[in-house]
Amino acid sequence: xxxxxxxxxxxxxxxxxxxxxxxxxxxxxxxxxxxxxxxxxxxxxxxxxxxxxxxxxxxxxxxxxxxxxxxxxxxxxxxxxxxxxxxxxxxxxxxxxxxxxxxxxxxxxxxxxxxxxxxxxxxxxxxxxxxxxxxxxxxxxxxxxxxxxxxxxxxxxxxxxxxxxxxxxxxxxxxxxxxxxxxxxxxxxxxxxxxxxxxxxxxxxxxx
Amino acid sequence: xxxxxxxxxxxxxxxxxxxxxxxxxxxxxxxxxxxxxxxxxxxxxxxxxxxxxxxxxxxxxxxxxxxxxxxxxxxxxxxxxxxxxxxxxxxxxxxxxxxxxxxxxxxxxxxxxxxxxxxxxxxxxxxxxxxxxxxxxxxxxxxxxxxxxxxxxxxxxxxxxxxxxxxxxxxxxxxxxxxxxxxxxxxxxxxxxxxxxxxxxxxxxxxxxxxxxxxxxxxxxxxxxxxxxxxxxxxxxxxxxxxxxxxxxxxxxxxxxxxxxxxxxxxxxxxxxxxxxxxxxxxxxxxxxxxxxxxxxxxxxxxxxxxxxxxxxxxxxxxxxxxxxxxxxxxxxxxxxxxxxxxxxxxxxxxxxxxxxxxxxxxxxxxxxxxxxxxxxxxxxxxxxxxxxxxxxxx
Numbered sequence: 001x002x003x004x005x006x007x008x009x010x011x012x013x014x015x016x017x018x019x020x021x022x023x024x025x026x027x028x029x030x031x032x033x034x035x036x037x038x039x040x041x042x043x044x045x046x047x048x049x050x051x052x053x054x055x056x057x058x059x060x061x062x063x064x065x066x067x068x069x070x071x072x073x074x075x076x077x078x079x080x081x082x083x084x085x086x087x088x089x090x091x092x093x094x095x096x097x098x099x100x101x102x103x104x105x106x107x108x109x110x111x112x113x114x115x116x117x118x119x120x121x122x123x124x125x126x127x128x129x130x131x132x133x134x135x136x137x138x139x140x141x142x143x144x145x146x147x148x149x150x151x152x153x154x155x156x157x158x159x160x161x162x163x164x165x166x167x168x169x170x171x172x173x174x175x176x177x178x179x180x181x182x183x184x185x186x187x188x189x190x191x192x193x194x195x196x197x198x199x200x201x202x203x204x205x206x207x208x
Numbered sequence: 209x210x211x212x213x214x215x216x217x218x219x220x221x222x223x224x225x226x227x228x229x230x231x232x233x234x235x236x237x238x239x240x241x242x243x244x245x246x247x248x249x250x251x252x253x254x255x256x257x258x259x260x261x262x263x264x265x266x267x268x269x270x271x272x273x274x275x276x277x278x279x280x281x282x283x284x285x286x287x288x289x290x291x292x293x294x295x296x297x298x299x300x301x302x303x304x305x306x307x308x309x310x311x312x313x314x315x316x317x318x319x320x321x322x323x324x325x326x327x328x329x330x331x332x333x334x335x336x337x338x339x340x341x342x343x344x345x346x347x348x349x350x351x352x353x354x355x356x357x358x359x360x361x362x363x364x365x366x367x368x369x370x371x372x373x374x375x376x377x378x379x380x381x382x383x384x385x386x387x388x389x390x391x392x393x394x395x396x397x398x399x400x401x402x403x404x405x406x407x408x409x410x411x412x413x414x415x416x417x418x419x420x421x422x423x424x425x426x427x428x429x430x431x432x433x434x435x436x437x438x439x440x441x442x443x444x445x446x447x448x449x450x451x452x453x454x455x456x457x458x459x460x461x462x463x464x465x466x467x468x469x470x471x472x473x474x475x476x477x478x479x480x481x482x483x484x485x486x487x488x489x490x491x492x493x494x495x496x497x498x499x500x501x502x503x504x505x506x507x508x509x510x511x512x513x514x515x516x517x518x519x520x521x522x523x524x525x526x527x528x529x530x531x532x533x534x535x536x537x538x539x540x541x542x543x544x545x546x547x548x549x550x551x552x553x554x555x556x557x558x559x560x561x562x563x564x565x566x567x568x569x570x571x572x573x574x575x576x577x578x579x580x581x582x583x584x585x586x587x588x589x590x591x592x593x594x595x596x597x598x599x600x601x602x603x
Contacts, residue, residue: 041601050510050597071514078512085600089507093221098209105209107512148511 001026001188002047002156007056009042017042019056022206024188026155029179031199032192034208040192041086043208044158047190048081049073061155078107082149082187084159084178088141090133096120096144097129103151112151119147123177139170143177150181157187163195175201211517215525218501229490230533236482237537237576238544243479244568245545247472249560251465254280257398258457260330262439265289265297265446266428271455272464278309278428279457281319281398284371285311286453288425293451297429300445302438307430310410313367313381318353320367320386320403322410328392330430331399337361338390344408344417347386351394352401352559363388365403367413384413396559487579490529491586506599522588523581530580534573 002024009017017039024030034040045051046058049065058065061080068076090099100116120126123143133141142162149157159178163171175191175198182189191198199205219226258279266274269286276283298306307330310322321327325340328348338361341348349359359365365386369379386405394400411417411424433439439456446454505518546562553559 045597048510050600071516074509074512074514076512077510083510085507085510087600089503089510089600091504091507093217093504094214098213098217101209102508103511106508106517108514111209152512 001028001061002190003057003059004043004046004053005057005059007046007053007058009039009046009051009056010054017046017208019043019208024190024204026188027183027186028204029182029189029202030191031202031205032190032208033194033196033199033205034192035194038194038208040194040208041160043206044083044160044190044192047156048083048158049077075108078103079109079152080155082152082154082157082185084142084145084149084157084162086161086164088133088145090141090144090148092133095130095132096125096136099133099144100148100151103148107152109152115151116147119151123147138165139173142174146177146181150185150187153185154187155185157182157185157189159189159191161193161195162191163193163198168197171195171197172201211520211524212528214521215528218521218525219528225496226529229486229529230536232489233483233486233530233533233576233579234537234540236479236484236486237534237572238540239479239482240476240572241538241541241569242544242548243472243476244566244572245541245562245564246548246560247469248566248568249564253397253559254461254465256396258461260432261430261457262433263431263443263446264428264455264457265294265431265452266455268451268453271453272460274428274453274455275457275460276464277311278430278455279398280461281321281371281402285427288427289429289452290422291424291426292422293449294426294429297431297446297452300442302434302442303431304434305432308407308426309428309430310407310425311371311427312410313369313413314371315353315365315367315386315403316357318350318356318401318403319371320347320405320410322405322407324407327430328399328404331395331397333392333395333397333399336391336393338388340390341404341406341409342389344406344412345384345386346389347403347405347409348390348392349388350392350400350402350404352553353403354391359388360391361389367403381413483576483579486533487530487583490526490580491583502594502599503602506594506596509594509596510600518594519588523584526580526584526587527577528580530577530583533580534576537576538569538572 004019004022007017007019008015032040032043042051046053047060053066063076065073091102097116101111104110104112120129123146125140125143125147128136128140136144162174162178166174178189178191261279264275264278266278266285267287267289273283273286277285294308297303305326307326308323311319313320336351347365365388367381367386369381386409392399407426408417416424433442443454443456446452508518542562545560549560549562
């Protein structure tokens with residue numbers, strides 16, 4: 001499902017990630033654990049096709065990402081990858097419902113209004129559909145980012161530091177939601193974090 | 209969700225900046241629209257008023273003043289000419305038709321013109337009510353005069369001395385009232401704003417009615433040539449007469465348009481500069497908006513947006529701003545023209561309509577949309593080159 005081989009990722013002359021081999025099968029839940037600057041986000045960006053590998057190869061959801069052109073890579077990402085960025089990156093000028101509708105629209109998929117409604121209800125945001133992201137609490141905003149990420153039923157779900165600044169209960173709830181949604185989609189889940197509290201929830205861990 | 213909804217959502221998110229750009233663009237469009245509508249209608253009006261009149265003959269002085277006073281009725285005549293000279297000229301073999309004109313008085317600011325039935329016939333005027341004058345001291349009102357004064361056949365009017373005086377002026381000709389016997393249907397020409405009567409009426413009002421015709425005077429003669437050759441010879445012959453002056457409406461109005469036209473062109477140029485400034489402002493606004501939205505655009509690419517979609521989003525935003533600006537500008541331009549028309553009408557200066565749509569206005573629409581499109585191209589290109597991971601990492 002996801003395979004990274006002989007990765008040597010550099011920013012200029014600085015090596016930010018060195019990874020000989022990483023394989024994740026369909027439906028597996030992986031924790032990518034490491035300190036700040038260890039290359040966790042870089043790994044997720046490579047897996048999502050947001051970054052091109054400077055050395056090595058990335059295969060995901062049946063594609064060799066290095067062989068895809070920019071337009072094809074964008075299209076592939078929209079259809080196969082769901083991302084929950086660390087800073088959530090919700091679009092401030094759009095409502096909750098519009099933020100959610102963005103995902104299928106930008107990926108060129110049917111609107112999926114029923115799925116959006118179901119997700120909002122499942123994540124406790126049904127009454128916030130008309131609200132702007134600025135009107136949401138951090139937890140609500142995080143759930144919206146998760147809903148947006150799984151809206152298109154991705155094969156690969158990536159979450160970057162989803163538990164930072166959360167207390168233990170909120171941390172557990174966030175990871176529960178992520179894993180539940182990944183299971184619901186049958187997605188391979190990669191959660192990058194430096195938070196050791198997440199360790200016990202994952203059988204598969206990649207230490208960077 | 210679609211491109212238009214996204215663009216509108218972004219415009220709504222920064223209402224002040226978007227409104228200012230729209231207003232700036234609208235001002236440029238409105239300026240050009242007003243100038244275009246006003247100059248085109250003035251030109252059409254002058255052409256209509258002067259149509260079929262080859263030469264105006266009056267007293268010595270400025271030929272332009274002569275044409276303005278006798279054809280367009282917007283200036284005072286340079287003087288009068290003796291009837292015998294006018295009669296001699298009317299009988300000239302180069303003259304097909306000569307329409308006499310005697311000016312001097314007005315009614316509520318509308319000029320009273322002593323003339324013959326040939327004058328309304330020249331403009332194809334039809335009677336809206338009543339009949340044409342059959343003798344002295346009978347008057348026929350132009351459509352605009354009748355509308356403004358609310359008079360109908362059977363009414364009596366008193367002229368005031370001078371061409372711009374109104375009712376209540378001290379030098380009213382109380383002793384020589386006119387019987388209104390007819391009202392002309394609207395023609396869209398200068399005749400709508402005139403009170404027509406027999407030449408003899410004007411003589412009678414000014415106390416020369418009883419004198420023999422050889423001692424009488426006319427203000428001008430409107431001539432039609434018998435042949436094209438007359439254009440080369442007749443003006444020279446007229447000007448050789450120490451008492452007469454010839455003025456060509458076509459030449460003088462073209463000269464007037466050249467003089468006025470420079471001002472109109474300068475103002476139109478100003479309007480274009482305003483539009484370009486607005487375009488530049490839209491460009492700066494979109495560039496700034498892009499800076500603010502680099503993250504949003506990166507998020508959209510993260511979600512699978514093709515670069516073409518991002519490009520389309522920004523271009524649509526620019527075009528939407530331009531479309532709003534051009535719609536507002538056209539509405540403002542037409543409203544301002546209509547308001548100017550109302551003011552001019554109050555001064556008996558002739559109609560100016562804001563309801564007219566000129567083919568050239570499509571060029572304004574196209575030009576403004578092009579400005580919006582051009583303003584969006586560079587930011588659109590920059591959006592196309594967004595460094596995804598880098599921007600997303602910035603937060």
